[in-house]
Amino acid sequence: MISRSWRSVALAVVVVALVVGIGVVASGLWSVLWGGDDARIEGLSEEVPWEQAIVVPTVAPRTTEPAEPVFDLAQHSTSDPTSRWVIVNKQHPIDKGYEPADLVDVDGERVRAAVEPDLRAMVEAAAADGARVVVRGGYRSYTEQVGARAAVEARRGFAHAERYSARPGFSEHQTGFAVDVDSGSQPSCNLQTCFTRTPEGAWLAERAWEFGFVVRYTEQNSAVTGYAPEGWHLRWVGRELTAHLRAEGIGSLEEALGVPGGPEYVAG
Structure with missing residues (x-):
């Protein structure tokens, strides 16, 4: 028969093993849930980083059509006789001595x-x-x-x-x-x-x-x-x-x- 002292020692070893096993499991779970860059989720893909396993929905930015350029109606003078847009009419005469040089x-x-x-x-x-x-x-x-x-x-x-x-x-x-x-x-x-x-x-x-x-x-x-x-x-x-x-x-x-x-x- 095993003596009472040996039974006590065996029981103590079992208790220690259970405590160590529970600690290892708890540590792994903690690492998965709250771990840093080394945390991994198995089953989704091979060694998928935790931050990549979470898909955050994104909203595409609203795009607007570029505005049509405004035609510049002030780019040439309407009073300078040398200007291609000069207006000469009954309200706007031209100097009698003007003659183009070209x-x-x-x-x-x-x-x-x-x-x-x-x-x-x-x-x-x-x-x-x-x-x-x-x-x-x-x-x-x-x-x-x-x-x-x-x-x-x-x-x-x-x-x-x-x-x-x-x-x-x-x-x-x-x-x-x-x-x-x-x-x-x-x-x-x-x-x-x-x-x-x-x-x-x-x-x-x-x-x-x-x-x-x-x-x-x-x-x-x-x-x-x-x-x-x-x-x-x-x-x-x-x-x-x-x-x-x-x-x-x-x-x-x-x-x-x-x-x-x-x-x-x-x-x-």
């Missing part, structure tokens, strides 16, 4: 150097479509406008001249940015209201803007520009502005650039 020849007519590439490209594009646009007039000095206006008055009278021909000092032609054109297919309509019904007039009304030109005087804008429709009178302002006018449906330079106009001359 005039170049296009088909026998003078225009500002900046106008030449677009003017040539437009004439060529029209020809490719069967429209024979002929450059008729470009820059006119103050003195030349005196003669042009006098000729219209002598032929058609003062009232007609006021509607169709600028007084000296009030003509866009003096800027070098204006061009008059003829119809090569129907010359009988040159400088006539029927010009708009020629192949050239119709083409220009639809396509001139692509080359930086506006048909300056139309039936729709005559109250603002102060002139009767002239489908043959083109004004170069550059392709950026004409694209803006087209996109926004704006019918005159005065409206686009906030410059007053009208049928009455500022001088009375």
Whole structure:
């Protein structure tokens, strides 16, 4: 028989083993629940770090469409005669002594150097479509406008001249940015209201803007520009502005650039 003393020793060993086992289990559980970087969860994946086992839902940031850039209508002067956006009308004359310093020849007519590439490209594009646009007039000095206006008055009278021909000092032609054109297919309509019904007039009304030109005087804008429709009178302002006018449906330079106009001359 085992003596009572040996039974006591055996019982003590068992108790110690139980205590040690419980401590090991408790320590492991504590490590899993509250452990640091070495903590692991088994069963989800092999050795998955605790912080990776928890999936935190995220909300994608709200995205907004970038705003369309605002077209800068103040990038060029409307009063400086050298500016491509200068406005010359019955309310805004040009100095009688002004003459552009960079005039170049296009088909026998003078225009500002900046106008030449677009003017040539437009004439060529029209020809490719069967429209024979002929450059008729470009820059006119103050003195030349005196003669042009006098000729219209002598032929058609003062009232007609006021509607169709600028007084000296009030003509866009003096800027070098204006061009008059003829119809090569129907010359009988040159400088006539029927010009708009020629192949050239119709083409220009639809396509001139692509080359930086506006048909300056139309039936729709005559109250603002102060002139009767002239489908043959083109004004170069550059392709950026004409694209803006087209996109926004704006019918005159005065409206686009906030410059007053009208049928009455500022001088009375």
